[in-house]
């Protein structure tokens with residue numbers, strides 16, 4: 001009964017907002033059937049019951065669709081899951097063989113909810129001397145609030161679960177992001193990765209795990225507030241870039257919505273192309289530069305006022321790496337499909353050529369026009385090329401263990417793109433890293449002087465509307 005889920009979700013929401021509960025109105029109007037009324041009363045008596053309802057509903061759903069394992073298929077039409085995985089009733093199945101120790105993310109209850117609310121285990125604590133932070137302000141905030149390990153050493157499952165809980169991203173999108181994080185710089189066997197630079201607390205079981213900040217896989221040029229790796233530390237928050245971002249928002253009514261994002265993207269691309277002799281804007285740049293900016297206005301506004309990406313809601317994430325006071329996550333989970341649709345849209349608002357500098361004033365375009373692809377085609381293209389980061393450098397571990405990494409992608413990422421009614425990608429193989437891609441074992445850095453509750457060295461907070469110095 002779908003309705004019971006709705007009751008659970010709405011009550012989770014209304015418990016937090018103290019708004020008039022639409023279900024109580026339905027009940028008073030006599031529009032609830034017996035089952036729904038019982039569910040309503042149970043949840044009213046005990047808020048925890050809403051979560052039980054959610055899980056019960058989920059189990060029912062997975063029982064219904066539960067008998068069909070979904071995953072990529074090989075040319076002969078058989079499921080191609082070398083080390084397990086695949087989706088059963090919308091939930092990823094465990095991995096086997098060398099990947100069996102990897103914890104699998106679990107769908108979390110969703111809906112409007114105060115984050116962190118008054119939950120005592122999720123209040124802000126500034127990172128201690130051995131805690132690492134990095135390039136993603138929102139993962140930093142999750143660590144500062146203990147939704148992922150406060151030391152900044154997280155795992156595939158932990159971060160995917162935390163992104164659902166903290167930001168209301170749906171299961172496929174959260175799994176996809178965390179899987180990329182693991183591929184970017186983690187240890188595939190244990191699932192651990194650092195949200196900053198390389199770290200001795202992450203084992204190097206099959207090759208060096210260089211951390212999320214490692215340039216070239218997920219970390220790109222032309223970020224919002226971080227500088228290109230060519231110029232040095234690519235993890236630190238740069239106040240001047242933030243001020244320029246705020247200035248663009250001011251020109252757009254003080255909002256960090258799509259227009260602001262498209263303009264900031266263009267500014268960063270143009271600056272990097274003009275000044276960074278190693279600037280590279282390939283397929284990963286296309287995806288990450290636009291998706292990260294979509295996340296600002298889809299993930300960070302107050303969920304009670306989802307369309308208003310204002311300073312009050314965006315700034316605390318960047319300046320203090322914390323949730324705004326009295327903040328609610330999204331009511332409606334944000335999806336992988338919407339991410340691609342909106343990323344493509346941002347791109348088209350301020351299109352820029354894909355390619356890279358081979359020295360200043362020597363931009364070499366890629367013969368690739370992604371703007372003509374539909375979002376579904378774009379998704380399949382990204383999946384097929386997930387390992388092809390040429391001419392950037394290949395992670396040594398990926399190059400040396402290609403079969404293992406392919407099996408992970410087949411079992412964990414590809415199932416969201418196959419037989420799903422939207423992408424329906426026909427993926428029987430992945431583009432392999434080009435043999436002429438250099439192997440780059442260079443280290444990576446965590447952020448230092450990360451802006452934490454006003455502790456960023458030497459800054460006053462720039463108010464909206466004021467000129468940056």
Ligand code: HEM
Nearest residue numbers: 136138159177178181218219220223224225226292295299
């Ligand atoms: C496990 C999940 C996630 C992973 C592994 C991840 C990873 C990353 C990485 C590698 C970057 C750097 C990209 C670059 O070089 O520009 C980044 C930046 C960013 N991420 Fe995340 N991210 C995750 C979840 C999220 C979520 C849930 C949000 C928002 C709700 C978000 C918002 C952003 C933003 C706004 C930036 C740009 C920061 C800047 O350039 O100043 N991320 N993330």
Ligand SMILES: *[C@@H]1O[C@H](CO)[C@@H](O)[C@H](O)[C@H]1NC(C)=O
Nearest residue numbers: 302304313324325326327328
């Ligand atoms: C979020 O919305 C709630 C309900 O309208 C409000 O009380 C709260 O102050 C808002 N928080 C922020 C950070 O905008």
Ligand SMILES: *[C@@H]1O[C@H](CO)[C@@H](O)[C@H](O)[C@H]1NC(C)=O
Nearest residue numbers: 393437438439440441442443
């Ligand atoms: C590694 O870093 C050094 C020093 O920064 C640099 O000269 C070298 O080119 C880098 N290696 C690769 C493969 O990028």
Ligand SMILES: *[C@@H]1O[C@H](CO)[C@@H](O)[C@H](O)[C@H]1NC(C)=O
Nearest residue numbers: 315316319320452453454461
């Ligand atoms: C950051 O934290 C400081 C210290 O608690 C506070 O004064 C400031 O208002 C915060 N800034 C934002 C944008 O939340």
